[in-house]
Amino acid sequence: MGLRATLAKAVASAFTAIGDIPESCTYRRTSSAYNTSTGTNVVTNTDYTIAKAVFLAYESMEIDKVTILASDQKFLIQASSLPVASVNIATDQIIDSSGKIFNILRISKDPAEATIKLQLRSPS
16 A cells, blocks of 8 residues: 555544544535527536535634635545545535535645645635
């Protein structure tokens, strides 16, 4: 087993070990297609369930009031739990268990690509 696989397994164990802290949420992929017969864009939402995600607040020293606001959230998941091949920052959204919608502003991965961290911001 390589180092990447070992780290992925360790991350999976960590998500199990933290018990009821991770929550279920929805990953929403929004796409649009131009309908030539009607002359309009047809918007389609495809929702995927993420069983274990952790929402975290940013530390005060990370908040610069420009790229990171006090209301922004960190969103942490196992890379294997991401339901899409790539994140589309312009249109994809995360919906938490209470129904609050967040836009995705930034994505980062650890060097072994075992975890994915998203910066989320509520549009309201």
